[in-house]
Amino acid sequence: MHRHRVPAQFLRTLSKLTGIEDLIYDPWYLGGGTHESRNGTSLDPHIDANYHPVEPWHRRLNVVLYLNRHWEDEWGGCLELFHDPQSLSTADRHVTPAFKRCAIFETSERSWHGFSQIRLPPAKAHLTRRSIALFFYTLERPAVETIDRHTVHYVKRPLPVHFTSGHVLSASDVACIHDAISQRDAHIRQLYDQNAALRNAQDSGTGGALLYWAKRAYLRLRLRR
Structure with missing residues (x-):
């Protein structure tokens, strides 16, 4: 890639727009670039990684440009901005991904965002949600906003607020519950797979052999006590 x-x-x-000085652009588009999402997909609320994947730069700003020439509000796929996605199922702010619309927002430990499920009418089911995302960084960050490096943090959406005692489930409610359970199970499988991959990485190569002998020596030492 050039x-x-x-x-x-x-x-x-x-x-000037954001008040964040000395911004650095990532020329490799790591994590950014073009994005395309199909009918039925959504993006769970999340905060982004707080550092560049390679450089010691603080991630500070997201710039997202939408490329959808014809898009209606009721089709979903709206950028969602949350104050607390773990307690409320609805976003505090929705932004329709209309053509040439640009969303600019700070990357922080409270900049929860995602996009709602795309629900295209049958005649438009061939369309996709398209955008370009650019990320900007700084060498320093205010101390009160600086924490240890972390990756993207996702949260699953809570059930809609109308799921209360006495509510009679509709067909869409049942589908919502099945979808929530399916997403939960998929997330658990992903965590298991990641854990297995980490363990396999630990056990392989010279580093894995050294770790094995270190653990073995530690256990033998404990048994002698």
């Missing part, structure tokens, strides 16, 4: 340069004037404009 490295690209962002004009300094554009970076200065972003700084």
Whole structure:
């Protein structure tokens, strides 16, 4: 992939709009670039990784440009901004991914965002939700906002607020419950797979052999006590 340069004037404009000075553009588009999502898909609420994947840069800003020439609000796929996605199933703010619309928001430990499920009418089911995402960084970050490095943190959406005692389930309610259980199970399987991959990585190569002998020596030492 070729490295690209962002004009300094554009970076200065972003700084003026957001109040974040000395922004750095990632020329490798790591995690960013073009995104395309099909009918029926959604993106769970999440906060982004707080550092660049390779460089020691603090991630500070997301810029998302939407490329959907014809998109209606009722089709879903809206950018969702949450104050607390773990307690409320509905977003505090929705942004329709209309053509040439640009969403700019800070990357922080409270910038929860995602997008709602895409529900296209049958005649439009061939369409996809398209966007370009650019991420910007700084060398420093205010100390009160700086925490240890972490990856993306997702949360599953809680059940809709109308799921209360005495409510009679509709067909869509049942489908919602099945979908929630299916997502939960998929998430658990993913965690198991990640754990297995980490263990296999530990056990392989010279590092794995050294770790094995270190653990074996530790256990033998404990048995002698």
